[in-house]
Amino acid sequence: MISSVKHTPFSASTDFLPKKRFLTPTLKFSPLPIIQNSIFNNKFSSEKPLHISSTQNLTFSPKEQQKELKTQCNAYEADRSRPLDINIEVLDEQARFEAAQRLKIGIYFATWWALNVVFNIYNKKVLNAFPYPWLTSTLSLACGSLMMLVSWATRIAEAPKTDLEFWKSLFPVAVAHTIGHVAATVSMSKVAVSFTHIIKSGEPAFSVLVSRFLFGETLPMPVYMSLLPIIGGCALAAVTELNFNMIGFMGAMISNLAFVFRNIFSKKGMKGKSVGGMNYYACLSMMSLLILTPFAIAVEGPQMWAAGWQKAIAQIGPNFVW
Template identity: 70%
Template sequence: MICSIKQSTVTPTINGSDTTSRRKNMSAIQRYLVLPSLNANKSKPVLSVSKPLHVSRVESFALSKPQKRTLITCKAYEADRSEPIEVSGVKPEAAKKVKIGIYFATWWALNVVFNIYNKKVLNAFPYPWLTSTLSLACGSLMMMISWAIRIAEAPSTDFEFWKTLFPVAVAHTIGHVAATVSMSKVAVSFTHIIKSGEPAFSVLVSRFLLGETFPPSVYMSLVPIIGGCALAAVTELNFNMIGFMGAMISNLAFVFRNIFSKRGMKGKSVSGMNYYACLSILSLFILTPFAIAVEGPQMWAAGWQTALSQIGPNFIWWLAAQSVFYHLYNQVSYMSLDEISP
């Protein structure tokens, strides 16, 4: 068998008289050069070369030149081992943390604005039951308009959903009214100092009623919270028992609301925004008859005339602002649950 390698104008010939080193090199080349042909009379294939083969470029067989690695690699993963896609070098976990931080900052800013306007309204119009009712009514109206004009997609609910939502709405109504009553009797700062003890209520309720246990560090962290609330209550110059008890009741009610909300949202296809919208609507139906019974239209009419005569048209703006911002800051807090919840 004769095999020739042709490169440029010189064609070297490799035959049986070559040296042993050339035979070894030739054996590597022959793996790529042999052409198979089948003998019809025999069952086993026979490999043969009928003509000399010429190779113009040895590099084409990648024997002397390694291939270059591509910069783009494609990998396939199983469904349960898939890796998250990173967009523009930003990890999904980092983006999620930033999004949650934005939610918390927005919630805090909207809450501050609500507290300012709510206190202005209560100073001029000291009827916390009606003020609380108007806040829920404004939020419910905003969401129903959003659903009607399709700014937001209306939730798909059933009787079981509203049944699960009912205890959440009861706790939300009690907490909302109690906090508003507290702010109508004392300074906003005092109310929020007392309400800052809500983590202590959450731990105690979870421990004694739900049977959940926490590490000792969690219980130790409650000591400065409880001590700060007690110190603020003792040193408050305009201390009012109704205001103090309203803040304490609000803490307890919101703890149960949060517990019921987390349980109610599990397995539900309703988003956080629509969940709070449904919560506002149901709370409005619960609160309205109690507001009428406690205060009544006659007291509201007299207080309305007094507020308009003292403040003027700005009072209407204050009332609308506190109602809108109340709904917005609560809505943002429930939207953040979509990101926090697993």
């Protein structure tokens, strides 16, 4: 049942009583006329209220309902054109820069690994013909130092600006570098290159263990778990090595430990120093050469070197020099 509500007009009086402050409107129910589906010409007023009689003409078919009843929802900021705070071009340039940096570091790693393999193979060839690892290590450092001096003199590389404090900070790093370099060369003179290379691959395990027990640095558990395959592989290689030699094994282990301390001393002692990586390693090689030379002379000596040189030339010929 659909009905309408109509109230009668009334006039306000100034002498009304407080308890009759408002007059109650009279409610009258009557049938509602039909509203046509057209434009409303009637004006709304208190005497002509809105009448709704039937919903018969207000119903829509499904097609008309889909056609007529379309609702459009817009966001508050939809009609406002405002530039975004994020600069897309800057982000793209930064992403390209980061990708180039990752590629550059990857190339450095691959180049270092490849040259390290070549170095070990040729070192082994020299040691097979000339079994004097102390002199071989000294000559390696001397060649590297000579190349960097020529590069500085010809301005291929810019010479570093150093002071006395720099060389003092570099000295413990150079001592550890010298021990590790000689120990690795001694190891390769006694065992196969592959065996030395496998044992030296355990250097990350030494780094983590030294940092944990000597310096109290705690790393996440996955880091320790990742060392198990490395330690297991080194142990398996040592057990199954046919030409196992204790001097060769201990030389590789000492080299790992020395290079770990070299890295630790390098990070702690070189903070705030404005020397690039290549120049830093050149200075390290030069100081190591100064440290190693008197020990090489004391351990092996010129007489042994002369005899070994004559023997190598007699067996291989002048190609030994190359």
